Amino acid sequence: MSLFESPFFQDAFSQLESAGATMKMDPNVLERLKYPKRALQVSVPVRLDDGTVKVFEGYRVQHSLTLGPGKGGIRYHPHVSLSETAALAMLMTFKCALVGLPLGGAKGGIKVDPTDMSRAELQAMTRRYTTEIAMIIGPDKDVPAPDIGTDGQTMAWLMDTYSQLKGYAVPGVVTGKPVAIGGSLGRAESTGKGVVFCINFAYEKLNQKITNSTTVAIHGFGKVGMPAAHDLHSQGAKIVAISDVSGAIYNAKGLNIPAATEWVRNRKLLRDLPDCEHITNEQLLELDVDILIPAAIDGVVTKDNAHKVKARMIAEGANGPLTHEAVDIITDRGGLIIPDILCNAGGVIVSYFEWVQGLQMFFWDLDTVNKKLHDIMKTAFDVVWKAKDTYKCNMKQAAFISSLSRIEGAMKLRGMWPG
Numbered sequence: 001m002s003l004f005e006s007p008f009f010q011d012a013f014s015q016l017e018s019a020g021a022t023m024k025m026d027p028n029v030l031e032r033l034k035y036p037k038r039a040l041q042v043s044v045p046v047r048l049d050d051g052t053v054k055v056f057e058g059y060r061v062q063h064s065l066t067l068g069p070g071k072g073g074i075r076y077h078p079h080v081s082l083s084e085t086a087a088l089a090m091l092m093t094f095k096c097a098l099v100g101l102p103l104g105g106a107k108g109g110i111k112v113d114p115t116d117m118s119r120a121e122l123q124a125m126t127r128r129y130t131t132e133i134a135m136i137i138g139p140d141k142d143v144p145a146p147d148i149g150t151d152g153q154t155m156a157w158l159m160d161t162y163s164q165l166k167g168y169a170v171p172g173v174v175t176g177k178p179v180a181i182g183g184s185l186g187r188a189e190s191t192g193k194g195v196v197f198c199i200n201f202a203y204e205k206l207n208q209k210i211t212n213s214t215t216v217a218i219h220g221f222g223k224v225g226m227p228a229a230h231d232l233h234s235q236g237a238k239i240v241a242i243s244d245v246s247g248a249i250y251n252a253k254g255l256n257i258p259a260a261t262e263w264v265r266n267r268k269l270l271r272d273l274p275d276c277e278h279i280t281n282e283q284l285l286e287l288d289v290d291i292l293i294p295a296a297i298d299g300v301v302t303k304d305n306a307h308k309v310k311a312r313m314i315a316e317g318a319n320g321p322l323t324h325e326a327v328d329i330i331t332d333r334g335g336l337i338i339p340d341i342l343c344n345a346g347g348v349i350v351s352y353f354e355w356v357q358g359l360q361m362f363f364w365d366l367d368t369v370n371k372k373l374h375d376i377m378k379t380a381f382d383v384v385w386k387a388k389d390t391y392k393c394n395m396k397q398a399a400f401i402s403s404l405s406r407i408e409g410a411m412k413l414r415g416m417w418p419g
C-alpha cells in the first residue's frame with residue numbers, strides 16, 4: 001500500500017508542488033510537507049448482529065502538528081484508504097493554517113459502508129476504533145470530528161470511550177459532539193454556513209447579489225449541502241437541484257428545500273421522493289446554473305467532464321471535488337472556483353471554537369459563534385482574493401499559497417530536530 005496509490009493524494013501532492021513553485025517556497029520546507037508526519041493503521045474487529053466477527057481496516061493520519069494539535073474528521077466509507085486519508089490530512093493542515101487556527105492537520109477513517117450496519121454494530125466499531133487510535137489522539141494531541149458517514153452520535157461514542165480509558169470526562173478529545181455533552185452551538189450547520197458566507201463574499205467582490213433568479217445546484221445533500229441549501233434558500237436563491245448517493249432531484253422553478261430536508265432527515269433516499277423530476281448525479285454537475293456546490297465526495301469533476309460543467313461559480317463544499325486539471329479547465333473559461341480549504345473551513349473553525357469552549361468550560365451563544373465564524377472567514381477570503389491578484393493565479397492556487405506562507409514561517413521558526 002502506497003501513499004501515492006489514490007488519484008486524490010496525487011492531486012493534492014501536485015497542487016502543493018505547483019503552489020510551492022509559484023510562491024518560490026523553500027524547497028526543504030516543501031519536501032517535508034509532501035509526507036504525513038505519522039500514519040497509524042489499525043484492525044477493527046466487530047461482532048456483527050448475526051454473531052460473526054468481521055475485521056475492518058482503520059486509519060488515523062497526522063500530516064503536520066507544527067501549528068498545534070492535529071484536527072480532522074473521521075470518515076466511514078467503502079473507499080477509505082491510507083492514501084485517501086493522507087491526502088485529506090494534508091488538506092486539513094493547509095485549511096487550518098489558511099484560516100489562522102492554532103491546529104495541525106489530521107484525518108481518520110474506516111473502510112466500511114455504515115449504511116449496511118445496525119446502530120449496535122456501529123457503536124461497537126466506533127468504540128473499538130477509538131481504543132485502537134487512543135494512543136495518538138487527545139485534546140493536546142489530535143482532535144477528531146465528523147466527516148462522511150459519521151455524526152454527532154459517533155463523536156459521543158468516541159468521547160465516551162476515550163473518557164472511559166482515562167477515568168474522567170474528556171470533552172476536548174473530539175468536536176462535532178452533541179451540545180448536551182459539550183458540543184458548540186452552531187457546529188452542525190457551520191460548514192454549510194461558511195460555504196454560503198464565501199459565496200456572498202465572492203458576489204460582493206463581483207458587485208453582484210443573490211436574487212430570486214440566482215440558480216443553485218447542490219451535489220450531496222448531507223451535513224454540508226443541507227445547511228448551505230437552507231441559507232441560500234432563505235436568501236431567496238432558487239435551489240434547482242440537490243442530490244444524494246441515490247441520485248438527484250430537479251425543478252427549474254426551485255425545489256421545496258424544507259420538504260426535502262424532512263425526507264432526508266427521516267433517513268430516506270432522494271430517489272424515493274415522490275412528485276419530482278429525477279436526474280442523475282452526473283447531470284446535476286452539468287446543469288446551467290449560477291452556482292454549483294459539490295458537497296459530497298472528492299474527484300467528481302475531472303478533466304473528462306469539466307468541459308461540460310456550465311456553472312458560473314463553483315463553491316467546493318466537499319474536500320477535493322475538482323481535480324487540479326478540472327480547476328484549470330473551468331478557470332480558463334472564466335468560471336470562479338471558491339477552493340475547498342477556504343470554502344468548507346467553517347466546520348473546522350467552529351470545531352476550534354468547540355475545543356476552546358471545552359477547554360475553558362465556558363460556552364458561547366449562537367450569535368457569538370456565527371459572528372466570529374463570519375469574521376474569520378471574511379479575513380481568510382480577503383487574503384486569498386489578494387493573493388490571487390498578487391500572484392495572478394486562480395483562487396485554488398491563491399489559497400494554497402496563502403496557507404503555505406503561514407506554515408513555511410512557522411516551520412522555519414521551529415526548525416527541524418535534529419537539525
Ligand code: NAD
Nearest residue numbers: 147148149191220221222223224244245296318319344347
Ligand atoms: P455526509 O455523509 O453528511 O453527506 C454526504 C452526502 O453526499 C450525502 O448526501 C451522500 O448521500 C452523498 N454522497 C455520498 N457519496 C456520493 C456519491 N458517490 N455520489 C453522489 N453523492 C454522494 O458528509 P458531509 O459531512 O456532508 O461531507 C461531505 C463532504 O464535505 C466531504 O468531502 C467532507 O470531507 C467535506 N467536509 C465536511 C465537513 C463537515 O463538517 N461535515 C467539513 C469540511 C468538509
